[in-house]
Amino acid sequence: MKKWEVEADGIKHTIEYKVGFTKKIIVDGETYKVKSSNAFINLIDYAISFGDTDCRLVVIGAKADLAVNGTFLGSKKPYEPISNLPVWIYVLVGLSILGGMLFAGILSLIVGLLMSILYIQFGLKKKTGPVIACFIICSAIQGLIGCFLASLLYLY
Incomplete structure (x- = not known):
């Protein structure tokens, strides 16, 4: 559970x-x-307004942070809508998760899930190079x- 307190117009509000x-x-x-x-990764971008104060609760995977008037309280970074992610990043997420599972099972699916969180985080920061590098590393691990x-199956 995550909990934040936001003061707007002299009133203290609680968001959990x-x-x-x-x-x-x-x-x-x-x-x-x-x-x-x-469908693959927990992605939530929820708007909350208190008069002139705009809040956005953003969840990526298990990491949650609240942006108040355009700045995240936890990371102090500017708010970037999740909807701004390019479609090709979602394609890489699907390839890493489903392709990994079909190729090498549940262990590979977990690797794909963990690496996909990085794709999304780098994608929100508009860093294309690290997204591609993470995809290559993920594919290599899988x-x-x-x-x-x-080889285990071949031995038996």
Whole structure:
């Protein structure tokens, strides 16, 4: 559970993000169920307004941060909408996760999930080089896992 307090127009507001059986955002005691915008990785970008104060709760994987008036409270970085991610990054996410699982099973799927979080984080920062480098590293690791599993099967 993550919790933030935001003061707007002289009133203190509480925002909580809870993960359990369902994902919930609690704003001043009011509960809202939220859903990821991506089938593979937990991606949430939820708008909350208190008068002139605009808040965005952004969740990527298990990492959550609250942006207030365009600046994240935790990282102090400027807010960048998740919707600004290029489509090709989502293609790499799908290839890494589904392709990895089909090629080398559950272990490779986990590697694909973890690396896909990096694709999204670098993509939000508009860093193309690191995204491609992470994809190549992910593919190499998945290839090694596949070769290792194939050699085990060959031995038996």
